[in-house]
Amino acid sequence: MAQGTYKLAVLKYAGGGDWYANPTAVPNLVKFCNAQLGMGINPDVPVVEAGSAELFNHPLVHMTGHGNVTVSAKDAENLRAYLIGGGFLHISDNYGMDPYVRPMLARIFPESELMELPFSHPIYHQAYDFPQGLPKIHEHEGKPPRGYGLYWEGRLVCFYDAECDLGDGWEDPDVHGDSEATRTKALRMGANIVRYAFSGQGD
Numbered sequence: 065m066a067q068g069t070y071k072l073a074v075l076k077y078a079g080g081g082d083w084y085a086n087p088t089a090v091p092n093l094v095k096f097c098n099a100q101l102g103m104g105i106n107p108d109v110p111v112v113e114a115g116s117a118e119l120f121n122h123p124l125v126h127m128t129g130h131g132n133v134t135v136s137a138k139d140a141e142n143l144r145a146y147l148i149g150g151g152f153l154h155i156s157d158n159y160g161m162d163p164y165v166r167p168m169l170a171r172i173f174p175e176s177e178l179m180e181l182p183f184s185h186p187i188y189h190q191a192y193d194f195p196q197g198l199p200k201i202h203e204h205e206g207k208p209p210r211g212y213g214l215y216w217e218g219r220l221v222c223f224y225d226a227e228c229d230l231g232d233g234w235e236d237p238d239v240h241g242d243s244e245a246t247r248t249k250a251l252r253m254g255a256n257i258v259r260y261a262f263s264g265q266g267d
Contacts, residue, residue, distance in 0.1 A: 079134035089234035114139035152261035156231035202229035
């Protein structure tokens with residue numbers, strides 16, 4: 065893959081939630097993927113709006129925040145077309161998004177149900193092996209991290225990490241004060257998500 069062939073992007077959504085949280089997260093993940101896996105991803109990480117045609121220029125779009133998320137009918141239609149057409153959405157709940165993410169996904173794919181993925185799912189076993197599923201990055205309520213998926217015609221189109229704060233672990237070290245071991249686990253799991261999304265595999 066030639067350097068800069070693909071760009072990851074950050075999703076901008078309406079509703080007042082802080083879509084702009086974790087500004088260093090995705091750029092750091094791109095650097096990690098390029099340095100450790102030779103993925104050749106463009107280091108520029110643009111922001112794309114949910115209803116924009118720009119969405120279709122990115123094989124993976126990352127969404128995060130702490131609060132409210134709303135999608136208009138146009139946004140939902142655009143996101144649906146993007147995901148059906150081969151795109152991939154990764155959602156990382158920074159704590160507080162869950163009550164909004166689930167209705168959003170139900171609006172985009174009313175015929176599909178968000179389901180917890182088994183630890184045997186290929187997304188946990190790409191370049192790096194996570195036999196117990198998602199690593200726990202930050203603690204909030206003592207709950208285990210959970211990884212959910214949304215499928216369209218047998219293809220995973222959305223991966224949603226909850227009770228995990230995976231994207232926080234990608235940030236610069238001084239942002240959250242995470243240990244190098246914790247950051248490495250987060251970045252490795254992120255790299256698995258990127259590699260899986262790029263592979264376009266079903267299952």
